Amino acid sequence: MAAYVTAFIGLGSNLGDREKNLRDAYELLGKLPQTNGLRLSSLIETKPVDSPAGSPDFMNAVAKIETKLPPRDLLKALLGIEKQLGRDRSGVRNEPRTLDLDLLLYGDKVVNEPDLVVPHPRMHQREFVLWPLLQIDSRVRDPRTGDPFADAYQKLKGHP
Numbered sequence: 001m002a003a004y005v006t007a008f009i010g011l012g013s014n015l016g017d018r019e020k021n022l023r024d025a026y027e028l029l030g031k032l033p034q035t036n037g038l039r040l041s042s043l044i045e046t047k048p049v050d051s052p053a054g055s056p057d058f059m060n061a062v063a064k065i066e067t068k069l070p071p072r073d074l075l076k077a078l079l080g081i082e083k084q085l086g087r088d089r090s091g092v093r094n095e096p097r098t099l100d101l102d103l104l105l106y107g108d109k110v111v112n113e114p115d116l117v118v119p120h121p122r123m124h125q126r127e128f129v130l131w132p133l134l135q136i137d138s139r140v141r142d143p144r145t146g147d148p149f150a151d152a153y154q155k156l157k158g159h160p
Contacts, residue, residue, distance in 0.1 A: 004036075004066040005109075007074060008136070010102035010120065010129050011040075011061045014051075018059035019043055021085055021099050026063050028081045034068035035077075041132030049126065051094045062104065062132035071106045075116055078103060104129065108143040119143060124152040 009029060013021040022043060030037025041062045048055040067074055078101040082089075086098040104120045111118040119142060123129045130153040133140060141148050 002034075002068045004068055005107040006038075006105075007065050007067055007103065007107070008105040008133060008140070009063045009065060009078065010100075010104050010123070010132075011063060012058045012100040012102075012128070013098055014048060014056045014058040015096045015098045016086070022059055022061050024085055025081055025099055025101060026061075028084065029063055029065055032065075032067065032069065032074075032077050035074075036066045037063065038066055039064045039136050041135045044128060044132060046128040048094075048096075049128070051096070055094075055096050058128065060128040060132060062129065062136060064136045071103065071109065071111050071118055072113075072116060074106070075103055102129075104133065105140065105143070110143050124149065125156070127153070127156050130156065 011022045011025055026037055026040045029035065043059050043061050046058045046060050048058055069077065082099045082101055102120050103118055104123050106118045109118060120129070124142065130149055134150055134153055138150060139148065
């Protein structure tokens with residue numbers, strides 16, 4: 001029987017009731033089969049990154065879960081939650097959305113497949129990911145390098 005793995009999920013919303021979208025998504029994460037929701041960071045409001053001009057501000061958070069689902073199955077479940085909560089992926093990339101769920105980390109596993117990359121390839125460059133992640137676990141490290149994500153956050157803030 002598979003052991004539980006700690007995974008971190010990035011949550012974002014910039015359409016509708018953003019806070020409700022994030023809280024509903026966290027609740028649904030905890031209801032996934034073989035999965036328990038453990039903790040949700042504080043919610044932070046951020047400017048959109050790599051989005052079309054005029055996109056509304058985001059509400060972001062990071063969730064920590066324990067799951068026995070393999071990474072691909074977890075990704076499929078995340079996409080299902082997005083759809084359930086009104087996400088339409090048929091439009092322009094990075095357009096405003098009710099919900100965006102990103103698999104940031106899956107234990108110490110490194111996955112590099114065409115439509116699944118873990119750790120999330122740009123998480124170390126995104127303050128809206130690192131700050132909530134570090135609220136939950138200040139000691140979490142990049143499985144690719146072993147470097148603490150706290151160091152990446154300090155670099156983003158302009159500290160050596």
